[in-house]
Amino acid sequence: MELKDFIQKFAEQFEETAIELFKAETVFKNLPEWSSLTALSIIAMVDEEMEKRVTGADIRNSATIEDLYQLVLSK
Amino acid sequence: MYNPFSLEGKTILVTGASSGIGKATAIECSKMGARVIITGRNEIRLQETYNNLEKADHLMIVSDLSDDIGIKNIISQLPVLDGVVHCAGITNNLPFQFASREKLDEIMIVNFYAPVEITRQAIKTKKINKNSSIVFISSISGVFTSSVALSIYSASKGALNGLIKGLALDMAIKGIRVNSVNPGVVETNIFHSGVITDDQLEVEKKRYPLKRFGQPEEIAFAAIYLLSDASKWVTGTNLLIDGGFTLQ
Ligand SMILES: NC(=O)c1ccc[n+]([C@@H]2O[C@H](COP(=O)([O-])OP(=O)(O)OC[C@H]3O[C@@H](n4cnc5c(N)ncnc54)[C@H](OP(=O)(O)O)[C@@H]3O)[C@@H](O)[C@H]2O)c1
Numbered sequence: 669m670e671l672k673d674f675i676q677k678f679a680e681q682f683e684e685t686a687i688e689l690f691k692a693e694t695v696f697k698n699l700p701e702w703s704s705l706t707a708l709s710i711i712a713m714v715d716e717e718m719e720k721r722v723t724g725a726d727i728r729n730s731a732t733i734e735d736l737y738q739l740v741l742s743k
Numbered sequence: 744m745y746n747p748f749s750l751e752g753k754t755i756l757v758t759g760a761s762s763g764i765g766k767a768t769a770i771e772c773s774k775m776g777a778r779v780i781i782t783g784r785n786e787i788r789l790q791e792t793y794n795n796l797e798k799a800d801h802l803m804i805v806s807d808l809s810d811d812i813g814i815k816n817i818i819s820q821l822p823v824l825d826g827v828v829h830c831a832g833i834t835n836n837l838p839f840q841f842a843s844r845e846k847l848d849e850i851m852i853v854n855f856y857a858p859v860e861i862t863r864q865a866i867k868t869k870k871i872n873k874n875s876s877i878v879f880i881s882s883i884s885g886v887f888t889s890s891v892a893l894s895i896y897s898a899s900k901g902a903l904n905g906l907i908k909g910l911a912l913d914m915a916i917k918g919i920r921v922n923s924v925n926p927g928v929v930e931t932n933i934f935h936s937g938v939i940t941d942d943q944l945e946v947e948k949k950r951y952p953l954k955r956f957g958q959p960e961e962i963a964f965a966a967i968y969l970l971s972d973a974s975k976w977v978t979g980t981n982l983l984i985d986g987g988f989t990l991q
Contacts, residue, residue: 708892711938712841723937
């Protein structure tokens with residue numbers, strides 16, 4: 669999956685945040701809508717779309733969307 | 744010594760005995776005098792449980808419960824039982840929109856179909872004595888409560904709850920009792936996938952009135968009560984053990 673598609677899928681897990689706010693360098697945990705449920709949705713999305721297992725700690729250790737994308741690719 | 748909770752002379756099958764609640768249940772039952780038949784997938788961890796059992800003459804069966812072969816393997820080796828504790832189970836913290844049929848099957852096969860099928864085949868092949876006791880380790884989720892991203896896990900436990908009531912009625916004629924233990928969060932390996940972080944678990948712990956999670960032995964003791972003659976008049980019930988969580 670390309671980075672731009674990853675960002676798109678990432679954004680789909682949010683209900684209210686404007687789509688323009690999702691960029692490679694977005695520090696996603698600073699988004700007001702970010703919650704533990706969104707984290708679970710991101711983990712499930714990565715499993716469903718990329719068949720990769722990320723953990724809650726992986727999410728915690730990633731600052732930007734691209735960080736997480738690179739971390740998933742490295743798995 | 745007077746002990747209404749004794750399991751002396753009873754043979755008890757414990758599934759999921761290679762970890763957590765099942766491991767504690769097997770060990771505690773053996774300490775109460777039972778002969779235990781333990782099953783699990785991971786041979787090394789199952790052997791470790793076996794090594795911790797009190798006295799001798801127990802039996803260990805390595806088997807995967809997610810297919811018919813694994814279940815047949817267990818049934819074919821079973822002696823006649825006086826009790827069963829269904830502890831094998833898995834969880835998945837999955838927001839509902841990701842709960843595909845595949846994910847649902849994964850959970851239902853281990854948490855629901857496997858214990859149902861083991862129970863059914865054991866009864867049909869007369870491997871369960873009159874006046875036995877069957878215990879399902881259910882959960883607070885799906886019976887008393889649920890939480891975010893726990894819909895399909897809750898469904899598997901809710902399904903067991905319905906089964907227990909009907910099964911208790913069907914088995915009453917044989918004097919076989921059927922009950923569940925419904926724990927809140929217990930410290931085991933069930934969260935080993937790391938989807939839920941330790942920080943999140945610490946936050947969750949603070950929501951318990953008794954300010955801690957349960958220990959596996961605290962669930963085993965409830966199973967012992969339900970297996971023993973002390974609970975002879977108890978059937979079709981859910982024994983809630985949750986440090987006060989569902990009071991709130
Ligand atoms: N811990 C909690 O907070 C909690 C709360 C409420 C209810 N429960 C319920 O308590 C039960 C025991 O959970 P636990 O916390 O003790 O979990 P655990 O430490 O993860 O142990 C689960 C056990 O189930 C066995 N198992 C899983 N899938 C299996 C399969 N396909 N075939 C055969 N065995 C399988 C495992 O065997 P291997 O390790 O050998 O694969 C292991 O022995 C579960 O039904 C769970 O839903 C737990």
